[in-house]
Amino acid sequence: MELGASVVENLCLAGDTAHIPDKCFDQLARKACRGVLSETDRNAIADDPSFKAVDKAVLKAAYSGVVALVLEAVKHDADANGISHFLEECKFTPDRIQSFNNIFLTQKPSMQILLGSVGSCRPHIVDVDWRLDYYIKSNHMERINEAVYLISLKTEVPGQTELQEVQFSCSLEQLQDLVGKLKDATKCLEKQAQS
Amino acid sequence: MEEVDRIIIHSLRSIGCDIDEEVHNLRQFNTDLIVSAAVQCIKFINNDADLPNTLPPGMSARFRMGASLANYVQDMGYRGGDLGYQTFLYSNEAEIRKIFMFLVEKLPKDTSQVADEPMGSSVMLHRAISTELGAQLALPWVPTFLKDRGLRNRTKQPGWHREGTSCMHRYHACHVAVPRDVASLTVKLPKEQRQYYGKQLAFLTSQTQCHADTAPSVLEMTAAEVARQQEWETEWNQSGLTSRLSQKDYKARKMSKIQKMLTDRLKQDAKQRDGGSTMDSLRDLQQVMASISQNARGGTKTKGSRFAHTEKLLYGKDEEKTMAQIGAAVPSKDTEEETQRKREEEQQQLREELTQLLSQIDQLELDMRKMTASRQQMDEAVSSAAQQRQDKEEAFQVKKRTLDLLPDAHNNIQKLQGVVDGSAQRLLSLAAQWEKHRAPLIDQFRTLRELSSQRESEAQRQLEEMKTFRSKMKEVADEARQKEDLQKQLQMEYERMTKDVNRTAYTRKIMEIVANIKKQKQEIDRILIETKSIQKEINSLSGKLDRTFTVTDEQIFRDAKRDESVKKAYRFLAALHENCEQLTKTVEETGVILREIRDLEDQIETESHKKVLANLEKITEDYQQMKKENATLMAKLKQK
Numbered sequence: 001m002e003l004g005a006s007v008v009e010n011l012c013l014a015g016d017t018a019h020i021p022d023k024c025f026d027q028l029a030r031k032a033c034r035g036v037l038s039e040t041d042r043n044a045i046a047d048d049p050s051f052k053a054v055d056k057a058v059l060k061a062a063y064s065g066v067v068a069l070v071l072e073a074v075k076h077d078a079d080a081n082g083i084s085h086f087l088e089e090c091k092f093t094p095d096r097i098q099s100f101n102n103i104f105l106t107q108k109p110s111m112q113i114l115l116g117s118v119g120s121c122r123p124h125i126v127d128v129d130w131r132l133d134y135y136i137k138s139n140h141m142e143r144i145n146e147a148v149y150l151i152s153l154k155t156e157v158p159g160q161t162e163l164q165e166v167q168f169s170c171s172l173e174q175l176q177d178l179v180g181k182l183k184d185a186t187k188c189l190e191k192q193a194q195s
Numbered sequence: 196m197e198e199v200d201r202i203i204i205h206s207l208r209s210i211g212c213d214i215d216e217e218v219h220n221l222r223q224f225n226t227d228l229i230v231s232a233a234v235q236c237i238k239f240i241n242n243d244a245d246l247p248n249t250l251p252p253g254m255s256a257r258f259r260m261g262a263s264l265a266n267y268v269q270d271m272g273y274r275g276g277d278l279g280y281q282t283f284l285y286s287n288e289a290e291i292r293k294i295f296m297f298l299v300e301k302l303p304k305d306t307s308q309v310a311d312e313p314m315g316s317s318v319m320l321h322r323a324i325s326t327e328l329g330a331q332l333a334l335p336w337v338p339t340f341l342k343d344r345g346l347r348n349r350t351k352q353p354g355w356h357r358e359g360t361s362c363m364h365r366y367h368a369c370h371v372a373v374p375r376d377v378a379s380l381t382v383k384l385p386k387e388q389r390q391y392y393g394k395q396l397a398f399l400t401s402q403t404q405c406h407a408d409t410a411p412s413v414l415e416m417t418a419a420e421v422a423r424q425q426e427w428e429t430e431w432n433q434s435g436l437t438s439r440l441s442q443k444d445y446k447a448r449k450m451s452k453i454q455k456m457l458t459d460r461l462k463q464d465a466k467q468r469d470g471g472s473t474m475d476s477l478r479d480l481q482q483v484m485a486s487i488s489q490n491a492r493g494g495t496k497t498k499g500s501r502f503a504h505t506e507k508l509l510y511g512k513d514e515e516k517t518m519a520q521i522g523a524a525v526p527s528k529d530t531e532e533e534t535q536r537k538r539e540e541e542q543q544q545l546r547e548e549l550t551q552l553l554s555q556i557d558q559l560e561l562d563m564r565k566m567t568a569s570r571q572q573m574d575e576a577v578s579s580a581a582q583q584r585q586d587k588e589e590a591f592q593v594k595k596r597t598l599d600l601l602p603d604a605h606n607n608i609q610k611l612q613g614v615v616d617g618s619a620q621r622l623l624s625l626a627a628q629w630e631k632h633r634a635p636l637i638d639q640f641r642t643l644r645e646l647s648s649q650r651e652s653e654a655q656r657q658l659e660e661m662k663t664f665r666s667k668m669k670e671v672a673d674e675a676r677q678k679e680d681l682q683k684q685l686q687m688e689y690e691r692m693t694k695d696v697n698r699t700a701y702t703r704k705i706m707e708i709v710a711n712i713k714k715q716k717q718e719i720d721r722i723l724i725e726t727k728s729i730q731k732e733i734n735s736l737s738g739k740l741d742r743t744f745t746v747t748d749e750q751i752f753r754d755a756k757r758d759e760s761v762k763k764a765y766r767f768l769a770a771l772h773e774n775c776e777q778l779t780k781t782v783e784e785t786g787v788i789l790r791e792i793r794d795l796e797d798q799i800e801t802e803s804h805k806k807v808l809a810n811l812e813k814i815t816e817d818y819q820q821m822k823k824e825n826a827t828l829m830a831k832l833k834q835k
Binding site: 117 | 321324325326328329332338339345346353354355357359360361362363364365366373374375376377378379389392393394396397398399400401406407409410411413414416417420421423424
């Protein structure tokens with residue numbers, strides 16, 4: 001896990017007892033995690049009374065260092081050992097390392113979920129409705145008598161809470177074709193899962 | 196033997212044989228145990244061997260089972276001797292040991308194959324992918340509204356995996372600003388910047404417009420910084436060090452190079468776009484003419500501006516472009532002819548003026564050139580005249596002095612001679628002094644030059660060394676990382692492996708046995724050498740004996756014809772020789788007999804291990820039983 005020089009500098013600032021006293025450090029770490037996770041707590045650190053004694057520029061620098069560390073650690077799925085090792089290089093005292101690990105590791109799963117939800121994807125099919133219609137006749141032909149399937153695929157689109165639908169109609173052979181392709185796909189997946 | 200037995204018993208227990216806790220060596224195995232253990236082994240190795248697990252009670256069934264066991268073991272490739280039902284039913288410890296060692300050796304190959312797979316990282320990745328896919332495929336379908344924001348919980352390692360996509364955001368990173376050098380002791384932050392950091396700059400998590408962009412932006416910022424650092428390091432290592440400038444100078448030079456390149460390109464493009472350098476000069480000329488015309492014509496400002504426009508019309512190479520540039524100054528249709536006429540008149544006038552002025556300028560230029568050329572000539576003439584005057588003055592001085600000296604010619608000639616000699620001497624001494632000074636200075640110069648070239652080559656060498664050190668450092672770091680990864684993998688494997696077989700004890704014993712065998716081999720070699728030397732001695736001594744005996748025999752025989760006492764001596768000699776021969780023969784025979792005794796003792800021991808008597812008794816018993824069974828079967832048959 002590598003971080004750039006300015007981030008390391010800000011982290012050293014955060015670990016320095018002269019600039020950030022011990023009581024404030026826990027609060028800083030907690031606010032950093034909450035600030036990343038929840039939208040309402042984005043700016044919660046600005047109004048926190050326990051940081052009155054700290055110089056604002058120093059506080060901002062330390063906060064950005066901690067936020068960057070937290071996100072990188074989640075990205076690399078670092079465990080307590082890796083983080084302790086890194087923080088020792090940034091000249092943190094063992095107490096601070098311990099308290100940081102405690103706070104961070106409890107929030108790590110939710111942050112992993114947050115990072116996992118970043119990405120773009122096509123609409124995701126979750127459900128399907130189908131209906132079999134019988135095409136009796138039209139204005140061009142007197143007698144047609146064919147079966148027609150109406151398929152409606154329900155998809156999840158990122159950003160929308162309601163399911164969107166993709167509707168199409170197909171004949172029996174086309175539907176058999178589609179189902180055959182789906183079966184091939186499942187067989188391929190199962191083969192991958194076995195090997 | 197104890198060790199071997201323990202290993203065999205342990206392996207048999209591990210495949211599921213039910214062996215008592217008190218059984219510690221193969222001698223304590225009875226026939227049932229032997230048979231059931233062998234059947235288990237065979238079933239483990241070869242799954243479709245249909246043998247009953249225990250020895251059946253009937254004698255003929257037992258006989259058949261023993262025979263089939265023997266067949267199976269021989270089919271598997273046992274080469275230790277003939278097998279038959281007797282090896283299993285009437286067992287002999289050594290043979291049983293061999294058979295079990297063979298079977299146990301055949302066993303572990305099935306279980307150790309699993310641990311021998313390659314542990315490359317791509318293989319591990321594939322395995323992780325397939326386990327994850329298998330786990331996800333095994334879960335039943337759940338409708339969307341039952342998944343918590345698209346996540347499903349499960350008990351395996353991460354505790355969740357994502358199935359729905361409605362809560363996903365696309366990756367969008369914005370620029371975020373972070374305070375730098377706030378508490379740095381080397382860089383002084385200007386007061387305004389510190390104020391900005393303190394009052395205006397927002398906290399990092401509130402800087403992006405949309406909160407979902409915070410994580411991507413911060414990740415991108417850190418990654419960009421790391422990438423920039425690495426790039427700078429590689430560039431500095433490759434070309435920065437060889438240029439031998441400090442970091443600041445190198446960066447300044449690079450910046451100036453890039454700026455120069457930019458300005459050159461911009462100038463080139465500007466020239467290309469405006470159609471050549473004539474336009475620039477024409478524009479300048481046009482400005483000059485505009486100012487001249489303004490000064491000359493006073494209040495004709497509008498004409499001046501139109502003059503500027505018409506200049507463009509006249510001299511623009513691309514008339515459409517210039518028309519487009521003028522744009523709004525398109526004349527209306529009514530006055531077009533008038534303006535056209537006016538324009539043509541003006542054009543004519545201006546052309547005439549222009550040609551006049553141009554010719555004047557040319558004339559003036561020509562004059563100027565002539566003037567400068569003539570001035571140069573004058574200067575040269577002046578300087579040459581001054582030189583001549585100087586020479587003439589000197590010649591005059593010399594002549595005047597000689598004239599003065601002429602009256603007292605002789606003395607003066609001598610004085611002059613003396614002066615000339617003295618000056619010649621002075622010249623010589625000065626030349627010698629100069630030589631004296633020159634030599635050490637030249638030496639100094641040479642040594643300094645050598646020093647500087649040495650220093651250059653030293654610097655080159657040190658650069659090379661630094662490069663090799665850096666590459667070595669990288670290699671060592673890579674190796675260390677690889678070894679750490681390997682160690683982690685092996686640690687995991689070691690934890691996975693079973694620990695009930697004490698490998699260190701076995702390896703120690705094996706090493707001890709090997710050392711023992713080496714010692715024994717050395718002893719044997721020594722003894723062989725001793726034996727050989729003794730044999731050689733014996734041979735040489737017997738040869739000597741024969742020779743001396745024949746010689747003495749002849750001699751005494753010759754003398755014996757004459758003398759009586761010599762005949763007695765001869766008879767004594769013959770008797771002595773015979774007795775000694777007998778002695779040696781008996782010594783040899785005792786040696787042979789001792790060896791035979793030893794062999795026979797060994798044979799007795801091996802035979803006593805075979806338990807022949809006990810087996811014979813068992814065989815006779817079983818034989819009786821078989822007879823009885825046969826009799827009963829015959830009776831049954833007869834009854835039917």
